[in-house]
Amino acid sequence: MTLEAEVGVFVTGVLHYFGSTVQQAAQCGTPHLALGEHPEISDYTGVIQISGKRTGLVAFTAPKSMLSVMLMRMQETDMSHENLCDLVGEIANTLSGNARRDFGHLFQISVPAVVSGRGGTLDYPAHGRPIVIPIEWRNYHARLIVCLQ
Amino acid sequence: MDAPLHRLLVVDDSNVIRKRIERANELPEIEFVGAARNGREALELHAALRPTLVTMDLTMPEMDGAECVAELVQRDPQIRILVISALADKLTAIDALEKGASGFLCKPFTDRQLNDALRKLIGAD
Numbered sequence: 001m002t003l004e005a006e007v008g009v010f011v012t013g014v015l016h017y018f019g020s021t022v023q024q025a026a027q028c029g030t031p032h033l034a035l036g037e038h039p040e041i042s043d044y045t046g047v048i049q050i051s052g053k054r055t056g057l058v059a060f061t062a063p064k065s066m067l068s069v070m071l072m073r074m075q076e077t078d079m080s081h082e083n084l085c086d087l088v089g090e091i092a093n094t095l096s097g098n099a100r101r102d103f104g105h106l107f108q109i110s111v112p113a114v115v116s117g118r119g120g121t122l123d124y125p126a127h128g129r130p131i132v133i134p135i136e137w138r139n140y141h142a143r144l145i146v147c148l149q
Numbered sequence: 150m151d152a153p154l155h156r157l158l159v160v161d162d163s164n165v166i167r168k169r170i171e172r173a174n175e176l177p178e179i180e181f182v183g184a185a186r187n188g189r190e191a192l193e194l195h196a197a198l199r200p201t202l203v204t205m206d207l208t209m210p211e212m213d214g215a216e217c218v219a220e221l222v223q224r225d226p227q228i229r230i231l232v233i234s235a236l237a238d239k240l241t242a243i244d245a246l247e248k249g250a251s252g253f254l255c256k257p258f259t260d261r262q263l264n265d266a267l268r269k270l271i272g273a274d
Contacts, residue, residue: 020257074169083165090163093208094256097235105240111162111210 001102007031007131010058010146013098014135017091022073022137029134038124039132039145043067044084045115046092047122052108056125056148058099060092066140085114095144125149153180155271158200160184160191160217161233162209166256170204170233173260176267188212192220200228202270205250207234207241215248222249231270233258 001009011028018026045061067087068079076083089112096109115122124130128147135142157179159170167184174181182198185191187209194200203221207214218230232245235256242253254266 017257020259020262023259071165074165075172076165076168086163086165090165093163094235097208097256098237100241101237103238105236105238107238109208109236111208 003131006148007133007146009099009102010095010133010144013095014133014144016098017094018137022070024073024137026135026137029136031131031133034130034132034145038122039130039143041115041118041120041122041145042142043116043118044088045120045122046088046090047113047115048092048096049110049113049123050096050107050148051110053106054103054148056128057122057145058092058096058109058147059122059145060088060095060142061145062088062091062135062142063140066137066142069138069140081116085116088112089114153178155179155202156182156198156200157202157204158183158185158191158194158198159204160186160188160209160214161204161206162186163206166206166233170263173263174267175260175264176271176273178271178273179267188214188217188220191217192224195221195224202267203228203230205230205232207232207236207245215245218245218250219248229270231266233263233266 041061043064047059050056067084093112100107130147133144159167161167171181183194189212205214229251231252232250233254
């Protein structure tokens with residue numbers, strides 16, 4: 001599978017996720033390689049470690065305000081830190097799990113880990129080159145970070 | 150009004166998803182009786198609550214959903230289990246069905262898709 005096709009798998013997953021779960025379409029911006037420094041992360045980041053045929057990580061990072069509105073759209077009234085962590089982890093889990101439709105069952109995913117705060121760091125593979133997929137939903141900006149070897 | 154015929158246990162490590170499934174159920178035949186965060190909790194609650202229906206995530210800490218499906222079916226061959234997972238490859242769905250699940254719904258899902266799947270699970274469609 002080409003890099004372009006791999007990115008397409010995740011873009012499709014993002015669009016499907018927002019259409020189904022919060023029933024308001026998101027838009028994906030132009031994916032780009034993060035050169036030099038690791039990509040910035042937002043208030044909450046859900047991280048899935050990938051193992052098996054591919055190794056690396058898939059991370060969804062979003063501001064608190066965006067996740068809060070997503071919870072509201074899901075009829076959830078509890079906007080606690082725990083629920084925001086839960087949601088961001090679940091999004092990362094869903095986008096990674098859905099990718100197995102194209103990558104196959106040897107694309108093995110961990111349970112989600114969550115990083116809260118913009119100062120956190122992600123555990124990238126040594127020679128990985130992260131691809132950043134910008135996501136716009138309403139007036140909010142999130143990112144999907146895919147770093148696979 | 151008749152009492153619900155089916156007792157639903159929701160198993161998922163996400164609190165947001167557990168509550169969403171509970172809220173989204175529109176079927177009067179189904180009564181929500183409890184929720185578990187992993188397979189081990191589900192087995193404990195099964196003994197206490199005697200659910201007739203289960204929605205089951207697969208990727209969970211402590212005991213995953215596939216192992217829990219096999220154990221629940223062994224304990225209660227009549228139980229009906231709807232696996233609800235993000236793992237979208239065919240082999241995962243086939244494996245869950247072979248372990249005894251009655252249906253498979255892929256995350257993300259809409260409320261309508263959930264209710265359609267529950268309706269099929271109880272044979273009401």
